[in-house]
Amino acid sequence: MNSILVETGLAGAVGTGIVFAGAGLAKLRHRELFPGVVANYRLLPPALEAPVALLLPFVEVVLGVGLIASGLTGGKLAWLGWPAAALFLGFAAAMAINIRRGRAHIDCGCGRSQLRQPLSWGLVVRNGVLAALAVCHAVAGAPATAPDAAGLAVALVAGLALYLFTLLFNALAALAASPLASGRR
Structure with a gap:
């Protein structure tokens, strides 16, 4: 397997795993508000809104932890890239x-309640890019020879950088949409 694809997949697993785990934990911290976010999308029958709002944060945390573990163990759980990509694409479609x-x-419901973030095409693209990174991990799988400590360290650092870039993107997008950005009050 192409080493660039493997390394990208490992970094993508760590980064997307942190994104999922962080978003899921934030939703759990604000679980009283999240059913309203799910309902605001107006995509589910009302009977499914509460169960989805209850289960989604746990799914995100478990998937996130699994992806992080996969990235740091050399892709042992690379198949988790498929459900991660499906979830990112589902969010993008919604x-x-x-x-x-x-x-x-x-509000996108991305888990960052301190900065309300309205929907935008940028968020759709962001989720598409995160889905592509998850697919890279799933396709690359576990390499024939396990990555050495340096390779895993690079995956960790690159995954953290991806997560921080995602946070920066979210914060800038939320601030740009705020009333303060345009001088509105």
């Missing part, structure tokens, strides 16, 4: 549907 409906004003 956002795109609402933007097309003219409902870009709703």
Whole structure:
């Protein structure tokens, strides 16, 4: 397997794992608000909104921890890239549907309640990129020879950098959409 794909997959597993784990934990901290976020998307029958809002944060945390473990063990759980990509693409689709409906004003529910973040095409693209990184991990799988300590350290550092870049993107997008950015009050 191409070493670039393997290294990208390992870094992507760590980075997307941290994104999922962080988002899931933030949703759990604000679990009283999250059912309203799910309902705001207007994509599920009302009977499914509460169960999805209850289960999704746990799914994100478990998937995130699994991806981090996979990235740091040389891809032993690389198959987790497939459900991770499906979840990212599902989120992207939900956002795109609402933007097309003219409902870009709703909060994305990405787990960062301190900065309300309305839907945007940038978030759709961000989720597509994260899905692609998860697919890289799934496709690369575990290499024939386990990465050495330096390779795993690079995966960890690159994964952390990906996560920090995602946080920066989210914060800048949320601030750009805030009333303070345009001088509105």
